[in-house]
Structure formats: C-alpha cells, structure tokens
Amino acid sequence: MSEPLIRLRGVTKQFGEGEAAFRALKGVDLDIAAGDFMAVMGPSGSGKSTTMNILGCLDVPSSGAYLFRDHHVEHLGRDQRALLRRRYLGFVFQGFNLLARTSALENVELPLLYRGEDKRRRHEMAMVALEKVGLVPWARHTPAELSGGQQQRVAIARAIVTHPDVLLADEPTGNLDSERSVEIMELLTDLNRTSGITVLMVTHEPEMAAYARTIVHFRDGLVESIERKPA
Amino acid sequence: MRGAGTRLLATTALLAIRAIRRHVLRSFLTVLGIVIGVFAVVTMVTLGKGATQSVHDQVSGLGANLLTVLPGNGPGRGGGGEAPPPFKPEDVTAIRGQIGGVTAVAAQAQASETAVYNAANWSTTVNGTSDAYLDAQNWKLTAGRRFSADEEESGKSVCLVGSTVARNLYPGQQPVGTTLRLGSISCTVIGVLATRGQGGFGQDNDDTVIMPIKAVQRRLTGSRDIRAIVVAADPAYDSAAIQLSIAELLRQRRNIQGGKLDDFTIFDSRQIADTLSGVTGVLTAIVSAVAAISLLVGGIGIMNIMLVSVTERTREIGIRLAIGAVGREVMLQFLVEAVVLSCIGGLIGLVLAFFASLGLSAMLGVPFVFDPLTNIIAFAFSGLIGVVFGYFPARRAASLNPIDALRHE
Numbered sequence: 001m002s003e004p005l006i007r008l009r010g011v012t013k014q015f016g017e018g019e020a021a022f023r024a025l026k027g028v029d030l031d032i033a034a035g036d037f038m039a040v041m042g043p044s045g046s047g048k049s050t051t052m053n054i055l056g057c058l059d060v061p062s063s064g065a066y067l068f069r070d071h072h073v074e075h076l077g078r079d080q081r082a083l084l085r086r087r088y089l090g091f092v093f094q095g096f097n098l099l100a101r102t103s104a105l106e107n108v109e110l111p112l113l114y115r116g117e118d119k120r121r122r123h124e125m126a127m128v129a130l131e132k133v134g135l136v137p138w139a140r141h142t143p144a145e146l147s148g149g150q151q152q153r154v155a156i157a158r159a160i161v162t163h164p165d166v167l168l169a170d171e172p173t174g175n176l177d178s179e180r181s182v183e184i185m186e187l188l189t190d191l192n193r194t195s196g197i198t199v200l201m202v203t204h205e206p207e208m209a210a211y212a213r214t215i216v217h218f219r220d221g222l223v224e225s226i227e228r229k230p231a
Numbered sequence: 232m233r234g235a236g237t238r239l240l241a242t243t244a245l246l247a248i249r250a251i252r253r254h255v256l257r258s259f260l261t262v263l264g265i266v267i268g269v270f271a272v273v274t275m276v277t278l279g280k281g282a283t284q285s286v287h288d289q290v291s292g293l294g295a296n297l298l299t300v301l302p303g304n305g306p307g308r309g310g311g312g313e314a315p316p317p318f319k320p321e322d323v324t325a326i327r328g329q330i331g332g333v334t335a336v337a338a339q340a341q342a343s344e345t346a347v348y349n350a351a352n353w354s355t356t357v358n359g360t361s362d363a364y365l366d367a368q369n370w371k372l373t374a375g376r377r378f379s380a381d382e383e384e385s386g387k388s389v390c391l392v393g394s395t396v397a398r399n400l401y402p403g404q405q406p407v408g409t410t411l412r413l414g415s416i417s418c419t420v421i422g423v424l425a426t427r428g429q430g431g432f433g434q435d436n437d438d439t440v441i442m443p444i445k446a447v448q449r450r451l452t453g454s455r456d457i458r459a460i461v462v463a464a465d466p467a468y469d470s471a472a473i474q475l476s477i478a479e480l481l482r483q484r485r486n487i488q489g490g491k492l493d494d495f496t497i498f499d500s501r502q503i504a505d506t507l508s509g510v511t512g513v514l515t516a517i518v519s520a521v522a523a524i525s526l527l528v529g530g531i532g533i534m535n536i537m538l539v540s541v542t543e544r545t546r547e548i549g550i551r552l553a554i555g556a557v558g559r560e561v562m563l564q565f566l567v568e569a570v571v572l573s574c575i576g577g578l579i580g581l582v583l584a585f586f587a588s589l590g591l592s593a594m595l596g597v598p599f600v601f602d603p604l605t606n607i608i609a610f611a612f613s614g615l616i617g618v619v620f621g622y623f624p625a626r627r628a629a630s631l632n633p634i635d636a637l638r639h640e
C-alpha cells in the first residue's frame with residue numbers, strides 16, 4: 001500500500017452557532033490511498049455528504065486537518081480551493097447537474113475552458129473522455145435528449161476530462177434504475193482500474209458498494225468501521 | 232496565462248450571446264431603456280450638429296466676416312428714454328475711409344411696402360443700399376445686372392428683386408425690364424437675386440426688394456437716416472479688432488463721453504453663429520439629460536434581469552464553481568453578459584438614430600452630419616452601463632456557495 005493520497009485527522013464540522021449549532025462531523029479520521037475505490041455508506045444524516053464536500057474542497061472543516069498529497073488544505077481560501085478542484089478533483093452528482101440546452105460535448109469541454117485549453121484541444125480531450133464513457137455518437141445531443149444513465153455518463157466524462165487524481169461521486173446511482181446503476185458502477189470500476197483514478201463514492205446500496213475495494217461506514221458524524229477487500 | 236485569459240473572455244462572450252439568444256424577447260425588453268436613451272442622445276446630437284453646420288455654412292456663405300452696425304443698445308430697445316440717433320451717410324464714408332481691414336461698407340435704409348405687379352401684390356421689405364451690400368454678402372444675381380455707379384449716385388428708381396418676391400409676383404415670368412410698384416412709387420426691375428434661404432433666425436432672406444439707398448431715402452423714408460451699416464471684414468484681419476475700431480470711431484462721431492455706454496450695437500456674424508450653436512447646445516444638453524435618465528432606467532432594467540438570471544442559473548453557477556471556476560471567472564461571465572446585452576441595446580439605438588436623424592434632418596432642412604465620435608461615445612457609454620449595472624448581479628453570482636448553489640432547485 002502506497003502513502004495515502006488523502007488524510008483526514010480529527011475533522012469536525014459544525015453547522016450554525018450557539019443554540020442552533022449542530023455538529024455533523026465529530027472527529028473523522030480517514031486515510032485514502034491513491035488508486036483506491038472507496039464506498040462511503042451509512043444512515044441518512046450520518047455525515048457522508050458533509051465529508052465528501054470537505055474532501056472535495058467544496059467546504060472546509062470546522063477543526064481538524066485535511067492533508068492532500070501531504071499538503072494541508074483545510075485553511076485554503078475560496079479561490080485556492082477552486083484551483084485545487086480544477087487541477088485534482090472531478091465531481092459526479094446524484095442529480096447529474098449538466099448544463100441544460102448545452103450539448104454533451106460542450107458540457108464535457110466546460111472544465112477545460114477554465115484550464116485555458118484552446119478550442120481544438122478542448123474538442124480533442126472532450127471526445128476522448130466521451131469515448132471512455134461510450135457516448136461519442138451522442139456528443140451533439142443535449143441532456144434533455146439523453147436518458148438518465150447517459151446523462152450520468154456525460155457527467156462522468158466531464159469529471160475525468162481533466163485527468164483528475166480523485167473522482168468524487170455522491171450517490172451517483174441514486175436517480176437510476178438498477179440496470180443503469182450497474183452500468184455506471186462498471187464504468188467507475190473500469191476507470192479506476194485503467195486510469196488509476198481514485199474513486200470516492202457515497203451509496204446506500206450494498207450492491208453498489210460491492211464494486212468498491214474499501215467500504216467506510218459512517219454513523220452519527222463518525223467513522224464507525226472500515227472494510228478492506230483483500231487485493 | 233494571458234492567452235488563457237483572453238480565450239476565456241472570448242468564450243464567455245460566446246456563452247453570453249448564447250444565453251441572451253435563449254431569451255430574445257426578454258433580452259429585448261431589458262435593453263429597451265438603453266435603446267431609447269442612445270437613440271435620443273445620438274439623434275439629438277446629430278440633428279444639433281447638422282443645425283450648427285447649416286448656420287456655419289450660411290455664415291461662411293456670406294463670404295467675409297460680416298459686421299452689422301445698428302443704432303440702439305442691444306436688440307430690444309428698453310422702454311422710455313430718447314431713441315438713439317440713426318446713422319448718417321458721413322458715418323459710412325468715415326468707416327470706409329478710416330478703418331483698415333474692411334473690404335466693403337454698405338449703408339442700409341429700410342421700408343416696408345406692398346409690391347404690386349399686374350394684379351398680384353406682395354408685402355415685402357424694401358432695402359435701400361448699394362452694390363457694396365451685395366459684395367459684402369457675396370450675393371449673386373440669377374438674371375439682369377447690378378446697380379451702376381450713376382444709378383447709385385443719382386438714386387435712380389431701379390431695383391433688384393429677391394427670389395421670394397419674384398416667385399410671388401412673377402410666376403413663370405421674367406421680372407427684368409418690368410416696372411414694379413412699391414407703395415406710392417414705381418421702379419424698374421434690373422435684376423433678380425439668387426436664393427439665399429433662411430437666415431440664422433429663421434427669417435426669409437429672399438423676401439426683399441433692393442434699391443439704391445438714395446432712392447429709398449428720398450422717395451420712401453423721406454430722410455437721410457441710415458438704419459444699419461453692413462461692413463465686410465477681410466478674413467485676414469481680426470474681426471474683433473475691427474469691431475473695436477469701428478466702435479471707437481462711432482463714439483467719437485456720435486459724441487459719446489468716456490463713461491457712457493455705446494448707443495449703437497455691432498453684431499458679428501460669427502458671434503451670431505456661435506450664439507445659435509450655443510442654443511442648439513443647450514437643447515442638446517436638455518435632451519441628453521432626459522436620455523441619461525432613460526439610460527439609468529435601462530441600466531436598472533439590466534441589473535434586474537441579470538439578478539433574475541443569476542437566480543435562475545444558480546445551479547449552473549454551482550456546477551461551474553465545483554468544476555473549478557474561481558469567483559472572478561463566474562463574475563466575468565455575468566459581467567460580459569450584461570455588457571453584451573447593453574451593447575446590443577446601444578447598437579440598436581445607434582441604428583435607429585441613424586435612420587431617424589437621416590429622415591428628420593431632411594424634414595427640418597438641416598444637413599445630415601454623421602459624427603463617428605458621437606456614435607462611438609454613445610456605444611461606449613452603453614457598454615459602461617452594462618459594467619456598472621452588471622457588477623452587482625455578477626458579484627452576487629460569484630459569491631455563491633457552491634454546495635448551496637448545486638442544491639438549488
């Protein structure tokens with residue numbers, strides 16, 4: 001096992017102040033190895049999404065340390081976190097979150113725009129990503145013309161088009177039937193194996209979690225247990 | 232990094248146009264204020280410039296700089312007091328003889344008479360003056376000849392008719408050679424004057440009959456009084472200096488003591504032109520103020536629609552932020568959108584203004600003067616409005632929390 005890519009140490013997250021204060025995370029310790037495929041499970045409200053948001057640098061912990069490639073990132077400002085996301089992270093959401101009335105290709109090109117890639121290179125890279133998710137023939141279609149499974153695959157292409165280190169997916173199959181869900185899981189497994197991308201995924205379903213190599217169980221804002229499958 | 236920056240700007244401009252195209256009608260209504268504002272300002276300024284130009288054209292059409300000397304202090308004579316004495320022929324001779332830089336000096340006596348030819352009659356102004364008057368004003372004839380020295384000297388009853396008089400009394404006829412009755416006297420028409428059009432104050436310059444001054448004095452006014460002296464200044468000389476020396480000379484001749492005010496006034500045609508330009512300037516300023524309010528309202532409209540847009544596209548903003556857009560990139564996108572919107576409004580306003588001022592200047596009889604600078608400034612200003620009023624919504628978009636934005640329905 002290599003050096004952990006990500007380390008959380010005593011991470012807490014408190015929402016609100018005073019009387020209304022609520023501690024969603026109460027001291028999370030977690031190591032994530034580069035190249036891991038980790039499923040995060042646990043009851044509703046146990047802090048899975050809060051943890052994912054912190055891991056994805058969309059949010060900051062109230063206390064504790066977050067080391068990304070041995071760098072402390074828990075105190076980074078808004079723009080620095082944005083640049084970190086741009087460079088190292090890719091996101092897949094439960095609700096797909098594609099730009100409406102915008103073709104699959106343009107959706108996938110979007111992150112490259114913020115990287116300052118020129119038009120030709122954007123097109124090239126986006127087509128490669130669409131190829132990986134098997135949607136080249138659908139490149140010119142808008143989300144409204146695609147099925148849920150296809151939309152989620154466009155979202156995955158958008159997440160991986162910049163070759164991030166980590167793909168974060170909060171309940172990526174939550175809006176899909178089991179057949180489409182399996183397709184998505186197979187795609188994530190494949191990306192994890194062939195591209196070596198670290199996948200962090202929240203799921204409620206044990207069948208989906210079964211695709212992961214490591215399963216983390218959350219309860220009441222704490223890591224309850226970690227299962228690691230033998231290699 | 233700079234290359235990436237411009238590329239981003241180009242791309243955001245494209246995104247902006249796409250976003251605007253998605254809501255054509257709404258976008259149009261949004262920019263209506265800008266359209267009206269730019270339209271009003273540019274049309275007014277263009278017409279104003281045309282009017283100014285036409286005044287200047289008329290003044291330069293007069294040839295040299297014209298100084299008109301009138302008795303009295305200022306245009307309207309204040310009530311009471313004695314009427315200032317009129318000028319005498321000797322004053323004219325003195326100016327001609329003693330003032331340098333003067334190319335022509337003409338005395339003028341005036342009478343209002345009804346001109347009659349055959350059954351037609353026409354009320355007009357009879358101007359008693361000399362050939363020098365025609366020289367001073369660079370006034371040509373379309374038919375006939377000017378006065379001879381002998382006719383001027385002896386005050387013969389000959390006359391030149393203005394084109395308005397000719398048109399009204401001699402429809403389809405040649406006036407030269409006919410005998411025209413002016414009130415109780417009659418004169419032989421020896422020439423027809425070229426059309427000069429409206430004067431700076433809207434009076435018809437062509438509604439006149441010109442006779443030798445001695446004829447008018449002897450037969451119509453019955454005195455040697457001179458109503459006005461017209462002096463043409465050599466353009467090479469400073470007309471203000473000439474004006475001063477004429478004033479000095481006349482003060483002496485009219486015996487005005489040191490502290491007393493002039494009892495005559497000298498108008499400089501160039502000053503009159505400047506005054507008229509000033510009037511157009513004031514009008515333009517008033518309309519511009521109205522237009523500025525319209526632009527302000529237009530700006531608020533843009534701000535409003537941009538705020539709506541930011542709310543509608545909260546999720547999109549969340550996606551962009553999650554993907555790694557930094558705040559100022561999101562801000563730039565919305566700012567560019569606001570600027571593109573307002574620039575489109577400005578452009579529509581400019582196009583409308585172009586055609587409106589083309590049509591209106593034809594209707595008003597002023598030349599159409601397309602002024603690129605006015606158009607550029609108006610356009611730049613509409614862009615500026617986009618920046619100013621797009622700033623607040625854009626900043627709001629940029630400061631959204633990505634997690635909340637992504638959750639937004």
Ligand SMILES: Nc1ncnc2c1ncn2[C@@H]1O[C@H](COP(=O)(O)OP(=O)(O)O)[C@@H](O)[C@H]1O
Nearest residue numbers: 015016022024043044045046047048049050051
């Ligand atoms: N922005 C917030 N403000 C207040 N409470 C929050 C906020 N986000 C999450 N919570 C609370 O924190 C707890 C953990 O939420 P979350 O991490 O979303 O749980 P889940 O494991 O279901 O993803 C929940 O009780 C939730 O209500």
Ligand SMILES: [Mg+2]
Nearest residue numbers: 048049050170
């Ligand atoms: Mg959740």
